Amino acid sequence: MKSKKTNIAHPLTGRILHIPRMSTEAALTMAASFRSIGVNARVSPPSDDNTLVLGALHTTGEECLPQRVVMGNFFKIIRSPGFKASEHAFLMPTSSGPCRFGQYMNLFKKALKDEGFEDALVFSPTSSDGYEGIAGNQIRFLRTGWRAIIIADILRKLRLMYRPYEKDSGSTDELHQLALEKVCSILSDGRPGLRHQLRQLVDALNEIVDSYELLPLNSSLGSRPLIGVVGEIYLRFNSFSNQDVLRRIEQHGGEAWIADIGEWVWYTNFEERRKLKEAKKQFSLEMVRVKIRHYLQHRDETALLKPFKSIFASRPEACIDEILNLSRPYLPAEQALGEMTINTGKVIAFQQAGCAGVVDISPFACMNGIVTEVIYPHVSRDLRGFPIKIFYFDGVPAQLDRDLEIFMEQAQGYGKKMTKSKIQMTNSK
Ligand code: SF4
Incomplete structure (x- = not known):
């Protein structure tokens, strides 16, 4: 993979990128989005007791639980047989504001160094630019990644709406897994154009709605x-x-x-606009860029939510401004x-x-x-x-x-x- 601007190889070239498993749905769809631009992305392993043991080795007890869990899972990978630091990268998004997560990238880098794995890459996009640095300026990734987040939110919501009412225990989770596999195979395919990708995703979501409507239930939804x-x-x-x-x-x-997770993305967009206004840049190129991104994100979200119009009618989401x-x-x-x-x-x-x-x-x-x-x-x-x-x-x-x-x-x-x-x-x- 090459960076468009400099023609220098992207730092992720030749590495496996490990994605933290915050929400399993979003981790899977994001990994698929990275694969669509040629990054060998994988979701980090599920957490267990060993996660906390490994997380505690490089923390002092002052850090929050998310940090210990993310680091513990990464160290499970690092300590697996045959691990070669130069072949791996770890996604660790950072953020500004009243959150310690922004510091944790440095803590993780130090832990890697202490253990002699400094050749591993810590890949850290930030919320202050709407996570644009996530893959250079690759529009394809930004669009696919956004669609991945929306779809993960949709599938999670659908599962939570149906699971309490299922007749056969486990049937909703099974359907959810199949739905994820279906959308991930579309998201990870980098060949179709973005418009075609959206059509394929909407078709898949329509099929997913049909399969949910056939799920045997014990009582009516929403009771x-x-x-x-x-x-x-x-x-x-x-x-x-x-x-x-x-x-x-x-x-x-x-x-x-x-x-939803998407709510946080809308919030980072709001913050970007607010800061530009504060800096008296409401009529700047940066503001135009932010507004175009907002427009495209909104358009994608509307298209992807369309198949769920009637199912989600009783679960309306307030927008970030509201x-x-x-x-x-x-x-x-x-x-x-x-x-x-x-x-x-x-x-x-x-x-x-x-x-x-x-x-x-x-x-x-x-x-x-x-x-x-x-x-x-x-x-x-x-x-x-x-x-x-x-x-x-x-x-x-x-x-x-x-x-x-x-x-x-x-x-x-x-x-x-x-x-x-x-x-x-x-x-x-
Ligand atoms: S908001 Fe930030 S500081 Fe608080 S738990 Fe999450 S990552 Fe840690």
Whole structure:
């Protein structure tokens, strides 16, 4: 693979790029997108107890759980037989704002050096430029990668909508796996043009809708209390780190609706625009570039969501501007950055969309969770006692089930209260 600008070989040439398994869906579709531009990309292995042991070897205990899990899984690869550092690269996206992840790339580089593996490459695109550095300026990758994120979000949402109602245990997960394989084979093919790729993806998604509609169910979709799930982006998608809390919500009688990954991308776009305006560059070439990217991303998202118009009608997603506006009375986006602001707005958006409660998944000692813990009681009070429960994780198994049982009772009570007041309002009209 060659860089367009300099004609110098791209640093990923000849290496295997390992993608962290934040959300399995997104890791698989992103790896497929990298393969479409000739990068030999693989998803890092699933986490297990050894992940935490290896992660702890190069950390002091001050680092957050996402860092320990990502590094531990990378070290599982590094310590596998026959590993040759010069043939491998590790994707470690970084970010600015109140997040320590931006520092973790340096920590990982140091750990590689300490173990004598400094020839391995740490590949780190950043959120401050909308992750454009992810593969030079390769438009193809940026478009395919964005489609990969949207599709991962769609397939995850579909699985969560159907799984609690399936008649045959495991049938939704099986369908989900087949759907992922289908879309990944399209995403990884670098030959068709971008327009043709989009058509192929939409056709595949239509087939996936058909197969879901044939799935035998026990009861009708949407008949359980809907539980919104927000929180730190790595932990809320990584089932190992969050002790499979989504499945536990289902076991306790709920249906989980999780905030998307795409939401973070929309947020980084918002931040880019905000910073350009702040620097008085609203009429600059940079702003035009950001707006064109926004337009194309929006167009792709609309096309990919079209097959799900009726299925997702009862699960409308608030756009990032709406989310940040909802958050504004508590945490204005111009003054409070990152996930704490998005999560606060999203909790309200979930309530407005009919959720009976929200679960927030936070790593122990992360600033985002600490701030929202103070904010949520105010949000809950303003929404007439809306149940919001933060679950903290630090890699040590926590007793979730008892707390979830109590939370689900509160959520059911809130759902009934809201239904009753809606009926009263309708009757009084
Ligand atoms: S948001 Fe918090 S938990 Fe997540 S990577 Fe940043 S510092 Fe760690």
